[in-house]
Amino acid sequence: MTSSTTAHTQLLHSLFEAALDVVHPHRCVPRHMPCPAAGRTIVIGAGKASAAMAQAFEQNFRGEVSGLVVTRYGYAVPCEKIDIIEAAHPVPDENGLRAAKAILQRVTGLTEQDQVVVLISGGGSALMPLPYDEISLLEKQVIHSALLKSGANIIEMNTVRRHLSQLKGGGLAAACYPAKVTTLIMSDVPGNALSAIASGPTVGDTTTCQDALEIIDRYAIEISNVVREKLEKGAYETLFPEDHRLAHCTNKLIATPQMALEAAAKRAQELGIKSLILGDSIEGEAKEAGKVMAGIARQVRHFEQPIKPPCLLLSGGETTVTVKGQGVGGPNVEFLLSLAIELQGAHGISAIACDTDGVDGTAEIAGAMITEYSLADAVHKGMNALQYLGDNDAHTFFEKIGQSVITGPTLTNVNDFRAIFIDVAA
Incomplete structure (x- = not known):
């Protein structure tokens, strides 16, 4: 050479x-901090950058804070007030499922006086899996693995993921309602489509179960008969953008390609x-x-x-x-x-x-x-x-x-x- x-x-x-x-959380997060709420401030999140985002948040937030985020194995950093769970990516595991359930529990029963700060970055789809009751974690894993090898793009993959999860496609925002929700987002998606980043847990979705099913069939992804039937009947529809439970949500892009x-x-x-x-x-x-x-x-x-x-x-x-x-x-x-x-x-x-x-x-x-x-x-x-x-x-x-x-x-x-x-x- x-x-x-x-x-x-x-x-x-x-x-x-x-x-x-330039896109490290310690540079991006402090510029977009919300003010303390009259009630509680709870920080939750998912993604490869979520632990570093949580650390930057608690080091700069002027108020009491608690919470939980889930990140990829090896991506945890020390936090004093926000709990960190590590889980598998790109194929979800039991730790991710446990984290998703814990996050849902943290935001249940909040009031209008409370606020939730959601820290989202790429990888959140796999790291925060909460499939519907008819979908086992094993089937979720098989579908994720098949999508990754299929050649489907991120928009297509996350359209499927949104319609198989309770927290994606605005589902997390619905769980937080009526609390104020501020989501800080680091984009790993071409075009920065908010509904696709970590499958849009606090974002309204214009796609449908039928769209998800068409992608599944296009790439010959195997799913169980019961899941196919649920999709055909529209049983797993996400929140549309005009849903009233999204009225208190603010989504901010803080880092982009x-x-x-x-x-x-x-x-x-x-x-x-x-x-x-x-x-x-x-x-x-x-x-x-x-x-x-x-x-x-x-x-x-x-x-x-x-x-x-x-x-x-x-x-x-x-x-x-x-x-x-x-x-x-x-x-x-x-x-x-x-x-x-x-x-x-x-x-x-x-x-x-x-x-x-x-x-x-x-x-x-x-x-x-x-x-x-x-x-x-x-x-x-x-x-x-x-x-x-x-x-x-x-x-x-x-x-x-x-x-x-x-x-x-x-x-x-x-x-x-x-x-x-x-x-x-x-």
Whole structure:
């Protein structure tokens, strides 16, 4: 690896760090604190960032507070007044079910004098499962696992999840009524659709049981006959936006993918490098997105359009992987491997692709990086990049060439971060 390549990788790491810093709960939460209520203030929440959000809240709130939040295993941080439960993600477990029941108990029987502060971030759908009585936790787990492998996007997956849970799709807000509800939301959803972030526990929903059933059938997700019958009859409908139980609810976006991209662009500008943000809500199959980004990078390299090198192409969103091989998928690494294959070692192009929560797909790895030498390194080790891509095994590919990015829990989550650096032609 040359000194210039090392400088490129250091730059990309720096951009990712800037993106993570601006959306950390300790920077986002204090700016959106509600005032103390006449009655009690109860903090509840779910998501990969919820424990860090709870810590930031109790350190800055000027009043008495109590509560409970549920976060992913390994993502807990110390809190003095707010209880923390850790549970499984992306497939729910007994701890998540226990946490959901405890949260429901905390908000039952409140009055108009009380307020509930709900801390929501990505991962909340899996971490706060409270299925209807006819749906066992095991069936919920099977459905979650099937959705994750199906190639369904986050909007589709959470449409199904909303209609199988008592707390999603406004259900949590209904349980809090008539208390005032303020929800602080960190978005991990393309387009920041509030009803889709953690499946919208305090947000009205315009989708129906029929919509959920159509998605289930589209991706051939197996469900029991009793659940199918309930969906067909509309027995699991969520709260519509005009429901009176939502009248006391305020939902605030406090961190978004765009904020992370803008922070990276600012860091690049400070280093004298131009950036082009291509979008904060790019979706679709990860390997196809890699091909598209490779085409844009080549246009910049060869024709200096739509931006002149040296420059950065920044993007976010949530791509998907339809897992057909023996690998575990991982949209960021699959995107990156596809990008590398399309670029074929083009001189002066490096890239990083990571999930801001530190977990790409189901792997405890944030993502990876490539340089112009990545494919050559793989060939030297006897590896066939196309075979790894076809087997949905990009995580193993990057691990073997030593280009995985491992952060551990980042305590935030605004979805995918991608940056492609294109140097001046030699």
